[in-house]
Amino acid sequence: GACRVSISMTEIRAGFTAIKTNIQSRDPIRTLSILSHPHSLHKVKSSDRCCITYQLFTFYVDKVFKHCRTEDSFVNRKISSIANSFLSTRRKLGQCREQNNCLCGEESTEKFKQILANYEGLNVTSAAMKSLGELDILLDWMEKSR
Template sequence: MSSWLQMVTLPRLSLILFVWSQVPGLQSQEFQFGPCRAEGVNLQQLREAFWTIQETVQAQDNNTSVRLLRQEVLQNVSDAESCYLIHALLKFYLNTVFKKYHKRAEFKTLKSFSTLANNFIVIMSKLQPTQENEMFSVSESAHKRFLLFHRAFKRLDIEAALTKALGEVDILLTWMEKFYKI
């Protein structure tokens, strides 16, 4: 009986594994930020979590003329700069935005808020350099980009800045998507 069970189960299991490996979105996914990469990231899950809170957060944003993640911060970022910049941005979001905003998160959006924060933690923990030598001028340039973002954040009242930063997660995700590979 066990040989019959193996004959029936093994082909079915093989078929399931084959189909699973062919379905987009179920394969191993990664971000490649210049010399750094993070494997096993689900961008769609991040987007869905943001979409759940987007309306609530953006409705609280009264500073529509201000943008933290401006073109000067995210546009024309070289692959080499991207590693430093994503690390700095994710660290800021984790240590400042998610940490301080979580008390204001409404119950209906709490799960999605946690999903975003937890996925940012996962990306940070998986963000590993593929090569050790990083040029100082590249990190210096990326640091200047981050400081543009940070200064714009500091110019706002803390509550307005937190709301603005959380409301701009979609901009960050769109930028990150440039470095996303399936």
């Protein structure tokens, strides 16, 4: 269903760009992706987009950010500002769910299961850091499908 949520994409994108190289350099595993393989976000049907977005924001808020502390205070500040943006956006998306405008189809449920399986396949710190390093995959997909 239709669900219009204003998201501070520019702010999130700027925060991520500032730490992208640092975070991605902490992820030595080239052969695995949490978000983009084996199934690409870009193949998700538009009707499932709202649900997948909500699930992914919940995934980042509940599972990823809390395991991403580093020894670098600048990086940590950027991570917490991104996390706060995700928290407020997830809240808005949650309102869509309550108004039943954000239905979860079979495909998005399956896709999200795959993401969780990818995540569980690594130890939690590696999985969280890899997920954070893939934030641009999520942002690219969201911007493309605006």
